[in-house]
Amino acid sequence: MTSLVQSVDWWAIAPPGIIAVLALAVLVTDLFLPETRKEPLGWISTAGLVLAGLSLLPLTDGDRATFCVNGDGGACSYSADHFALVIQLLVIGGALLTALLSMSAVKELRLPAGEFWFLLLASAAGAALLPASRDLATLVVALEVASLPAFALVGIKHGDRRSSEAALKFFLSSVTATAVTLMGVSFVYVTTGTLHLTEIAGRLDHVDGQFQTLAQAGVALTLVGFAFKTAAVPFHFWVPDTYVGAPLPIAAYLSVIGKAVGFSGLILVTAVAFPSYGDVWGPALAVLAALTMTGGNVAALRQSATRASSAVRLLAWSSVGQAGYLLVPIASAAHTDTPERAVGSTVAYALMYAAVNLGAFAVVVLxxxxxxxxxxxxxxxxxxxRPVTAVLLAFFLLCLAGLPPGIIGLFAKVTVFSAAVDGGLGWLAVIMAVNVVIALVYYLRWTAALFRAPAHAPARATDAPRGEEPATAAPDGVRVAVPVPLTAALALTAVLALALSGAPQLVLRFTGPGLF
Structure with a gap:
């Protein structure tokens, strides 16, 4: 008989719990602050994210679980294991850098400060909860908690047509993907009688007869919502317009935290819940990986060749291409005896991508x-x-391209390539190699432009990319001061990227066993 009495390990749930409590505190504090004195909300949010990051330290001494059925010996809904802590570190670090990028943006764009910081923290709380979730119900709830505030953040620029259009497109496509995922979860529950990932893995082995087709359909449909969050083709169409329409710090947030949510969910449902159905999700993810990296890189290449192309749109298509690389090890996990090693390559690549992509967005914000x-x-x-800024952007782009001195980008791509070969997906490794060459063209084209003689023609309203509203540019020769939080974000991403290039083993160690 199932026991309804459960003990809660408060230390285990501290990282997402602190962020959630902080979000509520910011929302209440906003009620008592006058419109002209809401700047402290940003600093409170930043300090709270630092505290949430520090709360990860006591959890590194061993795996901890809570919300377990029938005591500690049963299936648990929350597990603070190695995998969860690594992704939570990525999420909290990414949210902290987003907060630093947002300090000046909230004021200059005249965004509602209380709502902005509450929504950012609420989304980060859901994103931090998801990698520790160990049942399908908690996974879906965490996915929606991370996503719903993000819709509002994309459309928070009141009166901006692009922002509203981007938020609506993001919302409608996400709701459709979530509905399909819920249908898949219901199919899995019908065939197994449980929602806990470890119990699903054991019971799917014994599904036969007419229920086997239902189980296969459930496995495939469950992956749709997470594939949407990763911006995998054909679920990627919302990305370019959403990134361009959203405030720049939110575009940076979606490019990193959104992917962390999607890929951590994919890893959990494939490697933990559905390992016996690798013949269903393995080939599907391999095809998605090939389509995603090719579609993203080809579109980014076309963007880089257009004079009036948007740098944000180029980074958006680049992020789609990078998502294809991240999918490769997960697909290969279905064809190898060491799935932890395979998905560890995705984790290592995600850590590298988060550091350098946030750095590139920091330069774009500047x-x-x-x-x-x-x-x-x-x-x-x-x-x-700006010599230092140009050198930093060049370094970030070379990391994304996988070229020296961006050693961490090179090593991360090699681990992903090796995962494909080890999983017997040689054809996918060849497609990845071709795409790496395609990506080199637009990354190097942008890098080379940084060091060319400056163009003195002033920006004109008619130069705005097609479909985007023109903005008023600053006069030539005017050097705009850089806010301290933005400088801090640039410095942090630069130090992190340099440290990872100097000591790539800091992230490559996750490609070994012991991830779960």
Whole structure:
């Protein structure tokens, strides 16, 4: 008989719990602050995220679980294991950098401060909960808690047509994907009689007859919602417009935290819940990986060749291509005897991608302060104006391309390539190699533009990318001051990327056993 009495390990749930409590505190505090004195909300949110990050330290001494059925010996709904802690570190670190990028943006864009910080923290709480979730119900709830505030954040620029359109497109496509996922979860529950991931894995082995088809359909449909969050083709169409329409810090947040949510969910349902159905999800994810990396990189290549192309749109398509690389090890996990090693390659690559992509977005936020159109052409001659900033962006782009001195990007791509070969997916490894070459073209094209002679033609309203509203650019020669939080975000991402390139074993160690 199932016991309804459960003990709660408060230390285990501290990381998402602190962020959730902080979100409520910010919302209540906002009620008592006048409109002109809401800047402290940003610093409170940043300090709270630091505290949430520090709460991970006591959990590193061993795996801890809570909300267990029939005591500690039964299946648990929350597990603070190695995998959960690594992804929570990524989520909290990404949210902290997003908060630093948002300090000046909230004021300059005249965004409602209380609502902005509450929504950001609420989304981060859901994202931190998801990797520790060990049943399908908690996974879906965490996915929605991370997603729903993100819709509002994308459309928070009141009166901006692009922002509203992006939020609506993001919301409608996400709701559709979630509905399909819930249908898949219901199929899995009907065939297994449980929602706990470890129990599902054991009971799916004994499903036969007419229920086997239902179980296969449930496995496939359950993956849809997580594939949407990863921006995998054909669930990627919302990405470019959403990134361009959202405030720049939120675009950075979605590019990293959104992917962390999607990929951690995919890893949990495939490697933990559905390992015996690898013949169903393995080939499907392999095809998705090939389509995603090819579609993203080809679209980014076309963007880089257009004079009026948006730097944010280019990064959006680049993130789609990077999602394809992240899918490769998960697909290969279905064809190897060491699935933990395979999915560990995805975790290592995600950590590298988070550091350097947030760094690239930090530079984009800085450049947008003086050149609001934020075209790729606006970065020509950046070295002459801001040498340090140009060198940092070049380093981040080389990391994404996998070229020295971006050693961590090179090593991360090698681990993903090795995972494909070890899983017997040689054809996918070949497609990945071709896509790496395609990506080199647009990354190097952008990098080279940074060190060319600056173009002196002033930005004009008619230069706005097609379908995007023009903005007023700052006069040529005007050097806009960089806020301290933005400088801190640039410094943190630069130090982190340099440290990982100097000591890639800091993330490559996750490609070994013991992840779960």
């Amino acid at each position: 450049v947008a302060r003086s050149k609001p159109l934020n075209r790729v052409a606006d970065y020509r001659g950046l070295y002459a104006e």
